[in-house]
Amino acid sequence: xxxxxxxxRVLVAVPSLLRQQxxxxxxxxxxxxxxxxxxxxxxGGLLGFLPVLGFWMIPxxxxxxxxxxxxxxxxxxxxxxxxxxxxxxxxxx
Numbered sequence: 001x002x003x004x005x006x007x008x009r010v011l012v013a014v015p016s017l018l019r020q021q022x023x024x025x026x027x028x029x030x031x032x033x034x035x036x037x038x039x040x041x042x043x044g045g046l047l048g049f050l051p052v053l054g055f056w057m058i059p060x061x062x063x064x065x066x067x068x069x070x071x072x073x074x075x076x077x078x079x080x081x082x083x084x085x086x087x088x089x090x091x092x093x
Contacts (some may be wrong), residue, residue: 031068038065 019066025034041061048055066072 017083026067034064034067038062 010020014022025037038061041046041057041064044053045055045057045059045061047053062072063070063076066076
């Protein structure tokens with residue numbers, strides 16, 4: 001799957017170990033792993049009030065699942081575009 005420019009910018013900013021894991025999970029044969037890890041992240045995020053787990057896990061899980069489920073991917077793209085527009089408005093761009 002082709003990466004968009006925004007995701008490339010994010011990947012440049014993360015440590016190389018995370019970048020490698022992202023690329024490994026991005027391969028077509030890792031679909032089952034992506035779905036499993038995405039679901040586990042969402043479930044863990046729902047328990048975000050507990051120590052160690054956090055609500056940050058929910059959007060990460062949704063983005064991971066979105067790589068394989070088109071309607072989730074479209075929703076994620078719309079939300080990211082909205083956040084980008086808001087951030088640009090706030091920064092005066």
